[in-house]
Amino acid sequence: MMIDHPLLGPRDAQEFTYLGDASLIDRPDWQAEDAVDQFHDYLYLRDNPAGEHRELWFHEVGDRSWLVVTRNTLTHQITSVELARDVARSRGRSK
Amino acid sequence: MKYSGLRVIKEALTGHRGWGPAWRDPEPQKSYDYVIIGGGGHGLATAYYLAKHFGKKRIAVLEKGWIGGGNVGRNTTIIRSNYLLDGNEPFYEYSLKLWEGLEQELNYNAMVSQRGILNLYHSDGQRDAFVRRGNAMILNGADAELLDVDQIRARYPFLDFENARFPIKGGLAQHRGGTVRHDAVAWGYARGADSHGVDILQNCEVTGLRIEAGAIRGVETSRGYIGAGKVASCVAGSSSRVMALADIRLPIESHVLQAFVSEGLKPVLPGVITFGAGHFYCSQSDKGGLVFGGDIDGYNSYAQRGNLPTVEDVCESGMALIPALGRARLLRMWGGVMDMSMDGSPIIDRTHIDGLYFNGGWCYGGFKATPASGMCYAHLLATDTPHETATAYRLDRFRRGRMIDEKGVGAQPNLH
């Protein structure tokens, strides 16, 4: 597979390390009442769709960026690639 | 129709006109007591044991394509029970015992061949882990033997003992492990289930689950609605897709695992061997092909095809272990969709929906589990209590902090 890195252009997926569902960015609030349940769902439950999947890849042999890749799990077609840091900020993550 | 030596001779002499269908292709009935979704090894085995051992009637197996077309028809055919953890070892040992009697049970030669499996280790840390595992196996009633380098050299003189980057320091052997003719497992269970009245419905894809007041009522399929008392999902890599029909999210990701076969060769490998310093395991089929595999490609996929880097990684490891493989040719590569769970161990459990049951999360260990998975799932369906060897395989174990993590890599399916 080729991942079209937002900064570097197309790079072989071999250079990346895969983590999984991009929802891992949405880490729950540790002080919530039901924090343990929220963390359980966050860490363990997956949509695992047969189709479009937003997922985290780390450019290990590259610029060390974490990317959010939108890829179809049936065809492997990739429709968008973003810097995870930008996605995280857009989802309200800060410090 | 019973297979016997006499029958084989008679048919041979009369042009094989007498052989009937191995299983029927019936029309779906309006409803069944038990609807099993998935005509793979586990689904067919479940139906067989449910009918034969628990005496249940009105059972259907729904298969979206052709039976045995999933991972049971696309794997490296290995059976073993060399597990470490309490939650796993008794189950897999039970499965191995069922394998040992399978042909007689089914009157079908699935070529269960206990050629032995050998896991090599290359460091003291690996040895310590294997010693702990081997002890766990023996303490659970399984067989295990720790082999030193000389014993391994005697059996596999052609491994790289001279120039290896990670020298072989020993291995953990399970002599009762081995291989099985994988397709025949599906066919044998299908034939057995059919002969006990199970309806096997091919080209019958489940498109919806009818749930009323928190209880399952039936399934919508490509061949129409089918009512059901109990519905049992048993679809491996498609688990998330089927359970999504009931709005259930699972601790499972679907990943592609590749496997490979070489051209036919005169006998080379007596048993199954696993490299401990890279991703490579290998056996030789009765037809002479080297059947081997390695690690999963590592990303979510339902595409049933792999990528080249994984092929190379596996072959690099193969060459590192057996330098004589250089001139053997890889004939065919294929990919199956694995239901990789969050701790690398399976789930056989009820769901919060009354009458809806789930069996999945087999990662790439599903084939060897086929008989026990079928028996334990049938037990759960018939009695609503887990089989004694499958009590740990609960859906809520992650919430309770009761993971069964053989590899110790945590909630990352592609590392299990």
Next chain:
Amino acid sequence: MHDLTATTALGGTTAEVRDFEGLRISECPDWALASLASRLGREDEVAAAAQALLGAALPGVGACAGDGPVTAFWIGPEQWMLEAPHGSHEDLAARIKAAMGDAGSVTEQTDGWVRFDLEGAGCHQVLELMCNADTRRMDSPAATRTAIAHQSCFLIRRADGHFSVIGPRSSAQSLHHGLIEAAYSAL
């Protein structure tokens, strides 16, 4: 002045040089390296300080900059590697830190790496057996990161027919072995 003798990554006291038909592969130990990363929100200060240091603007994605003793190449978002002759700049990291103050994070990298230079017309034939970088179409100069002999390396095109492979120092022997075998095979 201390009295400890340095060894090269290949273990010698002098650099290893090998010649092939149309290619020279040489170990280059006499370079100091330091990484520079902008602190959050201090990018402009870092850019300005670097301008003074390099006599050029910090390079953009995949680029190299500087023609004085100190040059730089891009290694990641808001992150660069700076190079200078070891003889005159063994204290490169300290100098950069002094120039950056607390606007930038600076880390000595000199001995984290081994550098092999490939010079000659044969470099493309050798590199196409080593890595997936499209060396024939690469800008000159330009820098990228790529896997070479199972190791994560920087590949820098310094000029036509001149590449630097900068890899992990501890596996210098393996990296060198790979380059040599590829040269024998390709040339």
Next chain:
Amino acid sequence: MSQKNRLPGGQIDRSQNLDFTFDGKRFTGHPGDTLASALMANGVRLMGRSFKYHRPRGVLTSGSEEPNALVELRSGARQEPNTRATTAELFDGLEARSQNRWPSLTFDAMAVNDRFSNFLTAGFYYKTFMWPAAFWEKLYEPIIRKAAGLGSLSLEEDPDSYDKGYLHCDLLIVGAGPAGLSAALTAGRSGARVILADEDFAMGGRLNAETFAIDDTAGAEWAAAAVAELHGMNNVRLMPRTTVIGGFDHGIYGAVERVSDHLPTPAPGKSRQILWRVYTRRALLCAGAIERPIAFANNDRPGILLAGAMRAYANRWAATPAQKVAVFTNNDDGHRTARDLMAKGVRVAAVIDVRPDAPRIADCELLAGAQVIDTSGRLGLSFVKLRQADGSERIIECGALGVSGGWNPNVHLTCHQRGRPAWNPAISAFVPGTDLPQGQSVAGAAAGAFSTHAALRSGAEQAAAILGDLGIKPDKARLPRAEDAPVNIQPFWHVTEGRGRAWLDQQNDVTVKDVKLAHQENFRSVEHLKRYTTLGMATDQGKTSNMGGLAIMAELAGKSIPGVGTTIFRPPYTPVAMGTLGGRARGAHFHPVRETPSHIWAREQGAVFVEAGNWLRAQWFPRPGETHWRQSVDREVRAVRGSVGVCDVTTLGKIDVQGTDAAAFLNKVYANGFAKLAVGKTRYGLMLREDGIVMDDGTTARLAEDHFVMTTTTANAVPVYRHLEFVRQCLFPDMDVQLISTTEAWAQYAVAGPNARKLLQKIVDPGFDISNEAFPFMACGAVTICGGLRARLFRISFSGELAYEIAVPTRYGDALIRRLMAAGEEFDVTPYGTEALGVMRIEKGHAAGNELNGTTTALNLRMGRMVSKKKDAIGSTLSERAGLNTPDALALVGFLPKLPEEKVTAGGHLMNREGPLDAKHDQGYVTSACYSPILNSHIGIGYLKSGSERMGERLRLVSPLTGQNIEVEVVSAHFVDPEGDRLRA
């Protein structure tokens, strides 16, 4: 032996003779020959035996789709089983042997199987060999395994080397026949970056096998001219002898170049083959078509081959399987074979055409509406028996029969990403479907355009279209003139009449009867058919046989052929040597070797090395007279605890953490607090995964307000760095923190033992006070040594002794270890390796890899209190789950054997002293064990249920695997200096 079946002409160099042997017999051929063509020219028809029935078989095809003519090529360590004689280039001294026969090819004892063929039908195995149960492994299977398989491996290490490389192009063209050459000329002349690959050693495809003219020159000459022109373009890379084996995601293709297979042995330093990963913007498949046979009784005799192959042997290789031949066809193309062979002076007894209205053919008898119903001839064809249109039987004498059932477009690569071919009734064959892999197009016969003109045109047109997509202006050149014969074919798959078996898959011995039996037993899906009969599962993957099987299943099921569907084409297109896929990563070079800064010095000391990941570390340093490793290790431990020792600890991961939020960041990734760590101090950190399980541990030093150096375990350096970047970029993107690894930049040595300070004071420059007061336990800071070399000093201890770790730039690491040894002579300083390090950390009860096994919590390590509840840290929340906090949770404790000399086995399980020894009563397990020369006893540490409350209890340590069952006492894991006075001294 003379080349009695050598014809005039052909593309072989008669000026040179090449000597070769087949089954020990000497023959002669010429450059340009394949092994198959040379054998044929020498009058050899019998080349192999089939897989199951050991039927005598000859060559069926002239290409890589060959099912029959497989040989063991070369000898010794270079022996290559199952090599296709049809693609093996002849070289002087070539050695080949037939396979799967005993004692000889002409007399094969195993041919007895053929007599029992009534028994050995499809699915036979599944119905028998079950009685008695035990006999399968002991009797039946060994016999089957011995009989099965084809060629054999030498089992010696492959002496050749293999390369892997990467190529990049705008357009990859697969196949250099008329379509491929036409496309390459168009794209090449337009300046595009083109790669043209063909599996053959001579480019031109069918143009080399046919007699067509292009414009006014022979096709083969036109091809040669085109190749010459392309050769002159520096934007075009010509790759003959290169098979594109698979199409992978996003335009990446795998290709295997056979660099040296046409030579006796590869030239020095050169590889045998190269695996190329080709990154393409677009790909054009011009792989041509593969002829398919017609099934009829005894259609497998040597001498019966595909008509197109017979023509190729005559035209390209000037060879014929016999002087008198016949042709059996259902389409016009078969007639070409008759014409071409007659033109070469071969007698054509008749053209047998199933079509009643078959076109006439000059100078040769045409039997329209006739069918071949049987053949005869031992070890080779002598007669064919026909049923003629008028119903009469007739026997024709001939030594060879060319069979044509039509041509199948070679769609293989269009299906590697699950694409499905579509049925084209006009040519009664499958053509590429609409679901092609991204960026792939198809031209020529592969797309169903069978005439030469159509191939040239579609090649040029497809190339032009692709160039347009790529924004390159296509060159507009005139299309050369060429034949444009339409396809006239009457679908015909098998002759129903005839008593003998009609073969579909000649290698796996699958007959029409087998397909019928599969249907009868309800194995009707194409996949069931394939798996039950093994149709198409041989080394040729059914390239010539699958269609026939499908057609017959369709007949039986009353379905159309597309209704039955096809099995899945999977890579590789043709089988690939494992060595090629392995490349150079073999033997000692399987993985890179990472050497520590003291490696050369340690080797000089005669150190024994051990792998730690890719690192090589000194395990111990034997001294003269020491005959057992324990002697060395015990000595090293005593030396450290008694005076001072030095150990290279460079391999531990080091990550530079900087930024104004660096401390806050560490507070997130470590379960324990780091915010208040003072500058100049070091602290032990416990890192959890989000699931609350321990991920790693290590010490982290604060060099400045905004600057830390984190150490990780050797094994986890990479995953921890990745995790930190995840936390930084994905979870806390606005934290001002920067990370970079510095593991290898510093050579780091542990200096441990009561005299450690005295030794260091001799090399640390006088300006730095490292007295206990000025530089206490857990202090850290920058110093200079040996007269001004910058260094870092950490007062940390893994051994439990007064200890420091000193770091200098790696290039000075070798000098530093030598200096430490020299300066330490007065203290008898001792280098120690990983074994002694391990012994001392077990004596101190420090957790390491065996304890941090990915299932242990802080609670298990008895560090539960370190997990701060006052802050948010990765893993702290989920570590609270009930299952991880049960009253009987495992806790790390120590074990002493009742008798000191009794070995404690790591991996042994713990049981109550009374009570059964089984899994149900398991109390825990030993993680690490060693002999402690300080306690003069074997010791161990491990996890025990409720361990903290069971001090002093006696348990059984059982290891049935190693035959051990001893009594041990539960003690604190801190065997040595539990109060830690030594390390604070």
